[in-house]
Amino acid sequence: MSLITHPCAVCGQTTTLWCSRCQSIWYCSPDHLQGDWPRHKRECVPVNAAGHPNTIATPPPAQQQLVQVAAMLFAPEEDRSRLITVQCRPQGTASQGMCPMPLVQDYFTESVPNTIILTQGLNGEPLRFPLHIWYCPKALQRGSPVNRAIHRITSGAAARPWCGTVIVLKFNGSRRQGYSDASTNDLPALSAYFLAYK
Template sequence: MSTINHLCTICYYPTNLYCGRCERVYYCSPEHQLSDWPRHKVECVHAHSEPPNHKQIATPPVYQQPLVSVLALLFSPEEENPRLVTVQCTPQPEPTNGLCPTPLVQTFFPDDQIGSVVLTQGLNNEHLRFPLHLFYSQSSLLCRANVNRAIQRITSEAAAKPWFGPAVVLKFNGSRRQGYSHAGANDLPTLSAYFLTYK
């Protein structure tokens, strides 16, 4: 495989794929090329020669994978109940390296630093076959801003310490934590137990 030394015009993902017409603008996928076409067609002119050591957009790299969508639980401070939301996960460039996809949860934590914790134990300290990945607002917890009413509700307001700010919970697809599966209502008892003992 040749060295990847260009970035996609849309998402800055490393790529050697380029527009087959002008051979000057790079894209990581045909979808990104199509989405950029209204802008790019103004500047796109036929190339006179083919640059060496490049692949055309018609032959995407073997390792490229699409975004993965999973259901996650959102605990919003303004809402009384948790709800299911869709979270996109970007796969790692090389799927064989065993790394977990990266969840794109920034939209739930605008202008904030995001912290996370992995829950591996459930009720009565039993080992979770499918650990839970909890993302939270670091500044909300530190500043004690925006008491989370959805978390108060699932703990019947019996938690030793209230939770502040939003929380998003994803579910791993196994104990090796190499991917995510859908979270759901079945995960609420484990989360309730965690929030009840949070200090």
């Protein structure tokens, strides 16, 4: 006996999972249910309200608030880095100690960004607040135009030029369970990193 599948309301992938509240829409993952909830909640009628008294409806997923932090943007065509606001989506519960997910994909249209965690600053000193560097590996590999903002903070002395967009977030501590606001005070450690990168 095969299971009856339905398309996910978000991506169309076949699934057997449905919204437990209304049981009339399907999702392939909890993330897709969470992401579609702002739209779906307007039409989500609990099954017991629709005349099904024997069904116990579970409440909808709790809305998780996005967290905003200041990050540094090194745009390839700009001469200086600048501070931007980045939204971070919580993952898991606070007790699980999972770091929120920065929503930076819009800055990287060519590919999914890679990340580097910088834990040492000038002269190899440990950073009390590690830096989370997001970059496009394809831009580095294919020799896109040199990032002028990074070229400027390294005075053009880097062993290998950085290309493409770079975004830097600052962890709120060495356990890396969240972010705090990045600032221009983080530029010396970044400059040292970009100078040493090969």
